Every structure is written in C-alpha cells, then in structure tokens.
Amino acid sequence: MFAVVGASACADPDLDSTLTAMSNKQRLVLSIIDFLNQSIQDGTVKQDDKESLEVAIQCIGEAFGVDPTDQAQVDRLSIKPASLLSIFDVFMKTKDKLGSSPAAGASAPAASSSGPSAADKAAAEKHKATGNAHMSAKKYDDAIKAYSQAIALDPTNAVYYSNRAAAYSSKGEHSSAVLDAEKAIEVDPSFVKAYHRLGHAHYSLGDFKEAAAAFRRGLEIDPSNASLKTGLQNAEARIMLRNMGMGGGAGGAGGAGGAGGMPDLASLMSNPMMMQMAQQMMQNGGLERLMQNPALANMMNRMQSGGGMPSMSELMSDPALRDM
Structure with missing residues (x-):
C-alpha cells in the first residue's frame, strides 16, 4: 500500500506541471484571440480580411481547446486587466532599456546600481x-x-x-x-x-x-x-x-421592472439606501426644492387622478429631477 501511495505522490508533481503548462498556453491563446477580435472591431484589420481572420481565430481556439464563448473558461483563463x-x-x-546584446545585458546591473545619471x-x-x-x-x-x-x-x-x-x-x-x-x-x-x-x-x-x-x-x-x-x-x-439594480451595466436585474428595465418608484423607495438619501434631502432643503419642480407637481396631480405611479425612467427623463 505504501508503495502505491508513494508512486502516486511522485506522479502528482508531473501531472500538476503538465496541467499548469497547458493552462498557461491556453491563457496565451485566449489573449491572442482577444487581440485579434479587438483588431477586427477597431478597424485595424481590413474588411476584406475579416472573414479569413475569423476562420483563423476559430481554428486556433479549436487546436488548443479554447472557446471564447465559454464564459466560465474565459473567467479562468483571462489575464485582464492586462492585455x-x-x-x-x-x-x-x-x-530597449537593457539592450539586446549579452554585453549590454551584462553591463546593465553596474549601470543601474547607482540609478540614472544626471x-x-x-x-x-x-x-x-x-x-x-x-x-x-x-x-x-x-x-x-x-x-x-x-x-x-x-x-x-x-x-x-x-x-x-x-x-x-x-x-x-x-x-x-x-x-x-x-x-x-x-x-x-x-x-x-x-x-x-x-x-x-x-x-x-x-x-x-x-x-x-x-x-x-x-x-x-x-x-x-x-x-x-x-x-x-x-x-x-x-x-x-x-x-439597487440600476446603472453600471446591471440593468435592473433582480428588481421590480419599470420602463426600460429600471425599478419603479415604489420598489425604489422601499430600499433603505434611498430612504437615507431622502432623509438627507429633507435635512439640507433638497426635498423642498424638489417639490417646487413643475414636472413633479404634474406627476403628483396625475397620481391623484388615478394615473398611477411614475416609472423611474420617466423621472430621470426630466433634467431638473435627474440633477436633484
């Protein structure tokens, strides 16, 4: 039994080394694919060459087992924020700093030991x-x-x-x-x-x-x-x-949806952070200025007439309300 365990333990480092090497190669391949896709998007590559490059990207990915559409694999292999x-x-x-010749490389430590010259x-x-x-x-x-x-x-x-x-x-x-x-x-x-x-x-x-x-x-x-x-x-x-499910690309996921995928006013005001903001507005006079806004007065009249609660996107469409 000890012999078997010992053999497995000896084999593990080689396996780990192989897996690490393959993972690093896949990281490099994903970086190359990202660079090529970016070159297509920003116009670096001519339109006539776009189709050929897309085929090449697919072949490179398949050869190394890298699928840029597999988000789990991308998250594991990505080198971002670097490129x-x-x-x-x-x-x-x-x-360029060290120089390409061995002689320049050998002399670099002596030159750098005292820092850059005047x-x-x-x-x-x-x-x-x-x-x-x-x-x-x-x-x-x-x-x-x-x-x-x-x-x-x-x-x-x-x-x-x-x-x-x-x-x-x-x-x-x-x-x-x-x-x-x-x-x-x-x-x-x-x-x-x-x-x-x-x-x-x-x-x-x-x-x-x-x-x-x-x-x-x-x-x-x-x-x-x-x-x-x-x-x-x-x-x-x-x-x-x-x-809160708003902005920053979140798009209101997981919240009650108003127009444009944003939470409606009722669900928004149930959020503790929004309540804290409302309290601060009351303290610094912002709420009083807000209530004097004609657009808000019209919305309140509409609500009293049975027109329903305005959506968050409707509120944010008014520049004065958005600034508030």
Missing part, C-alpha cells in the same frame, strides 16, 4: 515635456511614445508612468492605464496623482469597487484632495446604483 498588447509593450520597453534624468525630462505637448494637442500615441522614452532613461520617476497612464486613458486603453498607474504607485507610494489615475482607469472599465479602493488609498495620503473625494463619491454612487 497581450500591454504586456508586449512592457517587454519591448524593458528590452544626463539621463535631464534627457528624460525633455521627453516628458514633449509628451505633455503631445497630450495638449491630443496626439496620444505620440505622447505615449515620448513618456516611454522618458521611462527608459529614468524608470525611477513615478510621474512618467502616471503621465503615460493618462495618455492611455485618453485614448480609451484603460487596462494599460491601470498597469502604469500601479507601477507609478510602486515606484512612489506617496505620489497622490497616481491613485487618481488608477481610480479613473478602473472607473472607466466599470470596476467601481476597485476605483473606490484606489481613491480611498489616495485620500489616506491626502485627505483634503478634492479630485479624489469627487472620484470616491462618484464610484460609491455607481456601486449603490449597481446594488
């Missing part, structure tokens, strides 16, 4: 200034290139990563912005602006909990920062709406 392109970008920047820092600042100018002109790809050159010269400056995160977010590549903002925080945990970049990127990706967490971390360092406070309030509001 294949962002990982490759980091690799290329590192490669000349490197000065040159990096010039690249940053160039990047800032490109940002002002909304030339985001050029800005990213300039900030990357600054990082290659001085990877110890958190500002360069933060600025590149802003450039990525400006062109909608929020996953890459997350990576750069996290790197900026790693380089300088006290750099407050990086927390705002990180929170904004997560918020734009719809990950409101991570966004709120980033804003809170920043406020621990700078409790009076107005931008972080506003970001936290917005993120927490979206979390509340999502928990």
Whole structure:
C-alpha cells in the first residue's frame, strides 16, 4: 500500500506541471484571440480580411481547446486587466532599456546600481515635456511614445508612468492605464496623482469597487484632495446604483421592472439606501426644492387622478429631477 501511495505522490508533481503548462498556453491563446477580435472591431484589420481572420481565430481556439464563448473558461483563463498588447509593450520597453546584446545585458546591473545619471534624468525630462505637448494637442500615441522614452532613461520617476497612464486613458486603453498607474504607485507610494489615475482607469472599465479602493488609498495620503473625494463619491454612487439594480451595466436585474428595465418608484423607495438619501434631502432643503419642480407637481396631480405611479425612467427623463 505504501508503495502505491508513494508512486502516486511522485506522479502528482508531473501531472500538476503538465496541467499548469497547458493552462498557461491556453491563457496565451485566449489573449491572442482577444487581440485579434479587438483588431477586427477597431478597424485595424481590413474588411476584406475579416472573414479569413475569423476562420483563423476559430481554428486556433479549436487546436488548443479554447472557446471564447465559454464564459466560465474565459473567467479562468483571462489575464485582464492586462492585455497581450500591454504586456508586449512592457517587454519591448524593458528590452530597449537593457539592450539586446549579452554585453549590454551584462553591463546593465553596474549601470543601474547607482540609478540614472544626471544626463539621463535631464534627457528624460525633455521627453516628458514633449509628451505633455503631445497630450495638449491630443496626439496620444505620440505622447505615449515620448513618456516611454522618458521611462527608459529614468524608470525611477513615478510621474512618467502616471503621465503615460493618462495618455492611455485618453485614448480609451484603460487596462494599460491601470498597469502604469500601479507601477507609478510602486515606484512612489506617496505620489497622490497616481491613485487618481488608477481610480479613473478602473472607473472607466466599470470596476467601481476597485476605483473606490484606489481613491480611498489616495485620500489616506491626502485627505483634503478634492479630485479624489469627487472620484470616491462618484464610484460609491455607481456601486449603490449597481446594488439597487440600476446603472453600471446591471440593468435592473433582480428588481421590480419599470420602463426600460429600471425599478419603479415604489420598489425604489422601499430600499433603505434611498430612504437615507431622502432623509438627507429633507435635512439640507433638497426635498423642498424638489417639490417646487413643475414636472413633479404634474406627476403628483396625475397620481391623484388615478394615473398611477411614475416609472423611474420617466423621472430621470426630466433634467431638473435627474440633477436633484
């Protein structure tokens, strides 16, 4: 019996290693499929080549047992918030910094032990200034290139990563912005602006909990920062709406449905959070201003005439009520 148990124990590491290797290969394949699908969607691939590429995607998936329509498998294999392109970008920047030859690689530790030279820092600042100018002109790809050159010269400056995160977010590549903002925080945990970049990127990706967490971390360092406070309030509001079945892509699932899949007013006001908000409005005079709104008065008259309770979407269609 001991011999059998011993043999099984010896076999397990090899099996685990094989499964891990296969899982990593499938992660890579899924990342490739995501990249190719994104290239089709954003117009990188010509329309004439779209059908051929779709066939190739199907063949690649079948060869490695990866099905991008299987959400359970996607959740297990996904590398998000990173992407294949962002990982490759980091690799290329590192490669350019260290140099491709063995001699350059061997000399890198000695050069980096004392940090970037004064000349490197000065040159990096010039690249940053160039990047800032490109940002002002909304030339985001050029800005990213300039900030990357600054990082290659001085990877110890958190500002360069933060600025590149802003450039990525400006062109909608929020996953890459997350990576750069996290790197900026790693380089300088006290750099407050990086927390705002990180929170904004997560918020734009719809990950409101991570966004709120980033804003809170920043406020621990700078409790009076107005931008972080506003970001936290917005993120927490979206979390509340999502928990109530409204907004953030939740679409009112699981709640009583008003027009447009949103909960009706009666079910909404039974929510404890909404009751708390109503109490706050009573305290700060917001309820009195709300009741003076002509649109609300018309709705109340309609209800008294037997017209029924207005839906949440009907309330939100009025700009004044929506602002309230």
